[in-house]
Amino acid sequence: MSDHKAKPLRNDCFALPPGVNWTPVPEALERLRSRLHPVVGVDTAVPLHEANGRILASDVVAPRAHPPSSNSAVDGYALAGPVTDVPCALPLVDGRSAAGEPYTGNVPAGHAIRILTGAVMPAGTDTVVLEEDCEVVGQELHLQGTLKAGANRRKAGEDIQARNKILTAGTRITPTQISVLASVGVAEVDVFQRLRVGVLSTGDEVKPVGAKVTDWQIYDANRPMLSALVTQLGYELVDLGHVLDRAEEVKAALERGADQCDLILTSGGVSAGDEDHVSKTLKAHGEISNWRIAIKPGRPLALAMFNGTPVLGLPGNPVAAWVCALRFGAPAMALLAGGEWFEPQAYELPANFAKNKKPGRSEMLRARVRDGQVEVFGSEGSGRVTGLAWSDGLVELDESARQIEPGTLVRFIPYGSFGL
Numbered sequence: 090m091s092d093h094k095a096k097p098l099r100n101d102c103f104a105l106p107p108g109v110n111w112t113p114v115p116e117a118l119e120r121l122r123s124r125l126h127p128v129v130g131v132d133t134a135v136p137l138h139e140a141n142g143r144i145l146a147s148d149v150v151a152p153r154a155h156p157p158s159s160n161s162a163v164d165g166y167a168l169a170g171p172v173t174d175v176p177c178a179l180p181l182v183d184g185r186s187a188a189g190e191p192y193t194g195n196v197p198a199g200h201a202i203r204i205l206t207g208a209v210m211p212a213g214t215d216t217v218v219l220e221e222d223c224e225v226v227g228q229e230l231h232l233q234g235t236l237k238a239g240a241n242r243r244k245a246g247e248d249i250q251a252r253n254k255i256l257t258a259g260t261r262i263t264p265t266q267i268s269v270l271a272s273v274g275v276a277e278v279d280v281f282q283r284l285r286v287g288v289l290s291t292g293d294e295v296k297p298v299g300a301k302v303t304d305w306q307i308y309d310a311n312r313p314m315l316s317a318l319v320t321q322l323g324y325e326l327v328d329l330g331h332v333l334d335r336a337e338e339v340k341a342a343l344e345r346g347a348d349q350c351d352l353i354l355t356s357g358g359v360s361a362g363d364e365d366h367v368s369k370t371l372k373a374h375g376e377i378s379n380w381r382i383a384i385k386p387g388r389p390l391a392l393a394m395f396n397g398t399p400v401l402g403l404p405g406n407p408v409a410a411w412v413c414a415l416r417f418g419a420p421a422m423a424l425l426a427g428g429e430w431f432e433p434q435a436y437e438l439p440a441n442f443a444k445n446k447k448p449g450r451s452e453m454l455r456a457r458v459r460d461g462q463v464e465v466f467g468s469e470g471s472g473r474v475t476g477l478a479w480s481d482g483l484v485e486l487d488e489s490a491r492q493i494e495p496g497t498l499v500r501f502i503p504y505g506s507f508g509l
């Protein structure tokens with residue numbers, strides 16, 4: 090294992106040029122992308138069964154070919170060609186080639202041999218006929234119909250050639266990648282250490298689930314939501330708990346976070362109110378840049394460095410926190426974790442709703458697809474958590490969008506496109 094904080098970020102990495110007011114979403118994304126880089130070290134020789142969800146730290150080259158030898162794709166008979174005149178009858182060689190039990194002899198031209206799926210093609214053979222398409226009469230194979238030379242044979246290396254690159258550094262390992270690695274005998278990989286992401290909630294009105302509450306208090310919805318997001322994206326969660334709107338509490342929590350984490354996600358306390366202590370603390374003790382992003386919901390987003398650790402200050406409203414955590418946080422975390430920055434895959438689909446949108450800002454609507462059309466949640470209120478559970482993704486309307494009518498193509502981004 091190497092040092093965890095491989096290469097720290099610069100303290101001024103989130104600074105905005107003076108005079109910038111509302112930052113358009115593409116510009117905010119580009120800023121983040123260009124200022125962040127991997128901050129985690131590398132775990133070497135991690136066994137494959139522990140590598141799911143981790144990010145490759147080096148390219149992987151195939152130590153052998155796949156398949157390693159020519160073999161049959163079906164159960165049937167392997168022919169030693171050339172066999173041009175069909176119908177015909179070919180003498181059958183004694184023996185067979187089965188998976189795990191290859192035939193070691195040579196099949197003379199014009200002869201056939203029993204073969205099973207996955208078995209190595211015996212020397213001399215080049216084509217396999219399905220057993221359903223032929224008939225064995227005594228020691229002869231009778232062929233009807235047509236015959237295509239090379240049929241039903243999987244060539245050595247047709248999938249992967251030995252010494253070819255099969256996966257690139259920065260790729261997140263999933264079950265499908267594990268299949269490829271295992272197929273060529275890669276038992277261990279170098280992966281980045283898991284990004285440690287701290288999640289902190291703030292607010293005098295906020296109480297943890299399970300606590301006793303009075304009418305003016307609300308349950309902390311953001312910390313469980315963001316914690317689940319961090320875990321599902323494959324990062325290591327550091328629960329920093331909840332703190333009251335008191336400068337010294339916020340500071341102490343950020344100090345704990347900076348000690349234990351590679352990134353801190355906070356929610357609440359980032360707008361301009363009297364009790365917005367996250368912003369104030371970051372200003373007093375760190376380097377903060379309050380990004381005012383031309384997006385609804387989620388316009389106040391605080392980006393800061395605190396004791397050398399980046400802080401993403403998400404807005405308190407749960408929908409805004411969710412949207413910002415996905416749109417800005419997910420690609421940022423991917424990059425910090427050694428993966429690639431990504432633009433989530435969107436699908437253009439007809440709207441089944443109408444909307445008059447203000448120009449000059451992007452809007453993210455909770456959405457889902459039904460019968461090939463995009464529905465949006467009935468309310469845009471960013472405290473309406475029911476819309477989160479209702480949705481399968483987000484519709485992103487860019488700055489220039491104005492009038493949406495039923496049938497207008499809109500960009501639907503499924504939650505899966507953010508890595509969920």
Ligand SMILES: Nc1nc2c(c(=O)[nH]1)N[C@H]1C(S)=C(S)[C@@H](COP(=O)(O)OP(=O)(O)OC[C@H]3O[C@@H](n4cnc5c(N)ncnc54)[C@H](O)[C@@H]3O)O[C@H]1N2
Nearest residue numbers: 290292308309310311312357358359360365404405406409
């Ligand atoms: N004068 C202005 N006021 C506000 C502006 C603005 O631009 N000027 N922006 C509004 C927008 S948009 C948002 S979003 C919020 C963001 O404010 P904060 O990030 O400072 O968040 P809070 O004020 O602390 O909380 C907002 C809202 O969310 C609730 N909340 C907070 N934490 C949680 C939690 N963990 N779980 C569930 N709900 C939470 C909190 O009770 C508030 O209702 O500012 C607007 N105001």
Ligand code: MOO
Nearest residue numbers: 386387388409471
């Ligand atoms: O970020 Mo606020 O309304 O945009 O919730």
